[in-house]
Amino acid sequence: MRAGLRVTVTGGAGFIGSNLVGTLLRNPAIGKLTVIDDCSTGNTRSLGTDLTEVDFRLGSVLDADLLNQAVARADVVVHLAALGSVPRSMLAPLNSHHANATGTLHVLEAARNGGAPLVVAASSSSVYGAQPQLPRVEDSRPMPVSPYAVTKLASEAYLSAYHASFGLEVLPLRFFNVYGPRQRAGHPYAAVVPRFIDAALSGQPLCVHGTGTQSRDLTCVDTVCQVITTAIIDRVSSPWPVNLALGTRTTVLELIDVLAELLDVAIEIEHVAPRPGDVAHSQSDPTRLRDLFPGITAVPLRDGLARTIAWHRQQRANSHDLAAGPSASSTRPHTQGRPCTS
Numbered sequence: 001m002r003a004g005l006r007v008t009v010t011g012g013a014g015f016i017g018s019n020l021v022g023t024l025l026r027n028p029a030i031g032k033l034t035v036i037d038d039c040s041t042g043n044t045r046s047l048g049t050d051l052t053e054v055d056f057r058l059g060s061v062l063d064a065d066l067l068n069q070a071v072a073r074a075d076v077v078v079h080l081a082a083l084g085s086v087p088r089s090m091l092a093p094l095n096s097h098h099a100n101a102t103g104t105l106h107v108l109e110a111a112r113n114g115g116a117p118l119v120v121a122a123s124s125s126s127v128y129g130a131q132p133q134l135p136r137v138e139d140s141r142p143m144p145v146s147p148y149a150v151t152k153l154a155s156e157a158y159l160s161a162y163h164a165s166f167g168l169e170v171l172p173l174r175f176f177n178v179y180g181p182r183q184r185a186g187h188p189y190a191a192v193v194p195r196f197i198d199a200a201l202s203g204q205p206l207c208v209h210g211t212g213t214q215s216r217d218l219t220c221v222d223t224v225c226q227v228i229t230t231a232i233i234d235r236v237s238s239p240w241p242v243n244l245a246l247g248t249r250t251t252v253l254e255l256i257d258v259l260a261e262l263l264d265v266a267i268e269i270e271h272v273a274p275r276p277g278d279v280a281h282s283q284s285d286p287t288r289l290r291d292l293f294p295g296i297t298a299v300p301l302r303d304g305l306a307r308t309i310a311w312h313r314q315q316r317a318n319s320h321d322l323a324a325g326p327s328a329s330s331t332r333p334h335t336q337g338r339p340c341t342s
């Protein structure tokens with residue numbers, strides 16, 4: 001076994017989690033890496049060959065026994081497991097609440113039982129909701145407008161409370177719109193970047209909700225992994241939420257322009273009704289992030305999108321090769337939500 005820090009990642013078979021696992025495995029400061037994921041939206045295939053390097057536990061963070069075992073003796077817990085997506089939470093608010101809010105409480109209890117390690121957890125910029133102040137400052141009043149946002153607000157509040165009540169070191173990170181390789185399209189809750197790339201590569205129109213002038217602070221997953229890795233190794237903590245985005249603002253139409261240039265394909269846009277629960281603009285004030293992580297170097301949007309497009313092209317080439325092979329009838333492109341393969 002490798003010597004070094006023992007880290008447990010919840011939601012490690014998901015988009016951000018599997019990228020983080022890859023980043024941590026390449027870092028010599030990291031020793032044992034345990035992953036817990038119920039594969040409700042993620043899939044162990046996202047981990048590729050990294051799966052063989054980690055102690056993977058298939059199950060829910062709502063399973064206290066399994067969670068206690070996965071967290072026991074960990075130096076740091078990175079809690080990413082959640083049911084993402086605003087629309088999903090509007091269809092089934094209780095499911096989102098159980099997985100996200102109750103799930104976070106279970107993780108904090110397991111961390112407390114396991115010897116009070118540092119707990120780094122994913123919150124979301126959605127907690128700002130109807131708050132009109134731009135850029136988003138952590139101390140402004142959260143005004144969530146979706147059940148998903150409330151689950152994230154509850155989660156980060158639990159982290160702050162566990163710090164105040166039990167002295168647990170915590171780091172609630174408010175992710176903004178994270179994009180990058182391993183973020184899949186082809187399911188009803190796909191995020192905008194993979195959805196657009198997939199549609200453009202398939203020759204389909206890009207479906208834009210509303211006018212397309214709504215803006216987002218797009219953050220490459222490599223930047224997110226860099227921040228979390230630094231937090232683990234330097235044991236960075238904060239009882240209060242920290243925005244994890246660098247203060248950029250890209251409208252949906254600007255994103256399409258960059259994608260069109262990088263993809264070098266003709267793009268057709270189809271405007272549809274705005275989605276309830278979506279916020280008009282989202283931009284981080286990164287002051288607190290930069291204070292805590294002065295060495296952070298963000299991946300520029302064009303570079304991050306180019307890497308993401310390359311991954312999508314590779315995925316399509318792989319599934320095309322498989323489909324052309326002898327067992328074509330049983331090989332289809334992998335999409336999120338399928339059962340785990342192990």
Ligand code: NAD
Nearest residue numbers: 011013014015016038039040041042060061081082122178
């Ligand atoms: P994802 O859906 O790809 O990954 C989440 C993982 O958690 C999946 O592998 C899923 O199977 C797992 N999971 C769900 N419920 C679980 C449970 N009860 N027990 C164990 N595992 C469970 O999502 P992601 O984009 O990688 O997001 C990671 C975290 O970041 C989530 O907490 C999400 O809410 C948060 N976040 C993401 C973004 C973004 O832009 N991707 C933005 C804001 C916040």
